Amino acid sequence: MFETVTLSLARGFMMTLRLFTLTLLFSLPLGLLIASGVITKKALSYPLRFLIWIIRGTPLMLQLLVVYYGPGIFLGRNIWGMGDEGRFIASLAAFVINYACYFAEIFRGGIQSIPVGQYEAGRVLGLSDKQIFRNIVLLQVIKKIIPPISNEVITLVKDTSLARVIAVYEIIWSGQSFIKSQGIIWPLFYTGIFYLLFSGLLTILFDRMEERLSYFV
Amino acid sequence: MALLEIRKLGxxxxxxxxxxxxxxxLEKGQTLSIIGSSGSGKTTLLRCINFLEKADEGTMSLNGEIIYDAAKDQDFKEKQLGLIRKHFGLVFQQxxxxxxxxxxxxxxxxSRLQGKDIKEKAIGLLEQMGLADRMDYYPHQLSGGQQQRVAIARAMALDPDILCFDEPTSALDPLLTSEVLRVIRQLADKKMTMIIVTHEIAFARLVSDKVIFMDDGQIIxxxxxSLIDNPKDERTRHFLSSLDER
Structure with a gap:
């Protein structure tokens, strides 16, 4: 029984990992794009800040439902495609938008926290804006944002469980299915071990990154 | 002909x-000190000279050649500003x-970003600043005075025609101040052309060929x-005596 459960949960966890990885892959660059839009383009900054307000101001679970069912209701057709894959893509879209907005705020704060004197010192040394960003500002920003980013990333590991509201078969779904089929609840509790091991691994990774940048202040 | 000529800057x-x-x-090899109370515009003047701000009136000439004319050059982009900035170095208060x-x-x-290897020269400059044993230290491992001397070497590395200092010792305690002033004095002895915005009046008297006193955005x-010992204008006298009281 233990083996059956473990295998079943591992399959569910693969889905969790897939959602986690693809969400990061798309939301980090999108977040950077949103942040640079907010910082540099006045005209863009208001609609983007409106979007950030909506996304941060409503539950992710609600956003999942709106993203999945919304197009069907308002456009009259399901744009996400049929079956499991369609639901997965819809949940990925909702996660990417949600996390991009949180990341955008972290990037914005990180970039704006760099003292103006760093830019001016670069300028009087004849560096271009691009050189200043790449060679002076970027690493300082990365160092500043690693702790808040790691927070978000570890939250994302657990947030993926929300995808089950639109029937994405992630690990919690797998655990729950044993309640219905076998009448046992321990597989659901057992899922916690998977989350713990994975977030432990991420914690170690982020600690290493912090350690590598600890040579300057 | 003057190395730097500022005309009717606003x-x-x-x-x-x-x-x-x-x-x-300002003639080549001279040291100019700009003194005046806070808010008198002296830092803004220095920032205009280094093109961190664009003056909106007047002209700036180098060796008789106009490098900036506010009447037509105010739309200069960062790229053009970068080119004329090369004539100046700036050492910041912070x-x-x-x-x-x-x-x-x-x-x-x-220099490295421009594809030039100046390691030997940089080592020489840091030695000249008394930092031979601190070259591989990161800024947070250095005292304020040491950091400021690194900043001076950094500005010198690009061979500016004129080296500018914006209150270079205002963030330092008296002991660290004296070590920074010592290297600036060495530069003056070597006939480096310099503009120094400072509150260190005794130091200004010692190193300056020229002194400008500013108040309310104007040169008074x-x-x-010798201006420091014999000010003619009432505002200069008032400012200098207020410093004596400290």
Whole structure:
């Protein structure tokens, strides 16, 4: 029984990992794009800040439902495609938008926290804006944002469980299915071990990154 | 012919005039000190000279050649500003070293990005600043005075025609101040052309060939270092005596 459960949960966890990885892959660059839009383009900054307000101001679970069912209701057709894959893509879209907005705020704060004197010192040394960003500002920003980013990333590991509201078969779904089929609840509790091991691994990774940048202040 | 000639420079932020009708000349090898109370516009003047701000009136000439004319050059982009900035070096009040680079890397960075290896020269400059044993230290491992001396070497590395200092010792305690002033004095002895915005009046008297006193965005008096002992204008006298009371 233990083996059956473990295998079943591992399959569910693969889905969790897939959602986690693809969400990061798309939301980090999108977040950077949103942040640079907010910082540099006045005209863009208001609609983007409106979007950030909506996304941060409503539950992710609600956003999942709106993203999945919304197009069907308002456009009259399901744009996400049929079956499991369609639901997965819809949940990925909702996660990417949600996390991009949180990341955008972290990037914005990180970039704006760099003292103006760093830019001016670069300028009087004849560096271009691009050189200043790449060679002076970027690493300082990365160092500043690693702790808040790691927070978000570890939250994302657990947030993926929300995808089950639109029937994405992630690990919690797998655990729950044993309640219905076998009448046992321990597989659901057992899922916690998977989350713990994975977030432990991420914690170690982020600690290493912090350690590598600890040579300057 | 003067190395630097400033003619009728003016600068406003919004409708507040910060600089009015600033004119002066500086010969090669001379040291000019700019003194005056806080808010008198001296830092803004220095920032205009280094093109961190664009003056909106007047001209600046180098060796008789106009490098900036506010009447037509105010739309200069960063690229053009970068070119004329090369004539000037600037040392900041807050040092503004790059924290992720060692002392030596701070000095070589700008040249390295232009594809030039100036390591030997940078080592020489840091030695000249008394930092031979601190080259591989990161800024946070250095005292304020050491950081400021690295910043001076960094500015010198690009061979500016004129080296500018914006209150270089205002963030330092007296002991650290004296070590920074010592290297600036060495540069003056070597006939480096310099403009120094400072509150260190005794030091200004010692190193300056020229002194400018500013108040309310204007030059009130200019002359040689003896101006500090014999100010003619009431405002200069008032400012100098207020310093004596400290």
């Amino acid at each position: 600068k406003s932020f919004g409708d507040k005039k910060i600089l009015k009708d600033i004119s002066f000349e 040092f503004n070293l790059f924290p992720q680079y060692t002392a030596l890397e701070n000095v070589t960075l700008a 008096e200019k002359g040689d270092a």
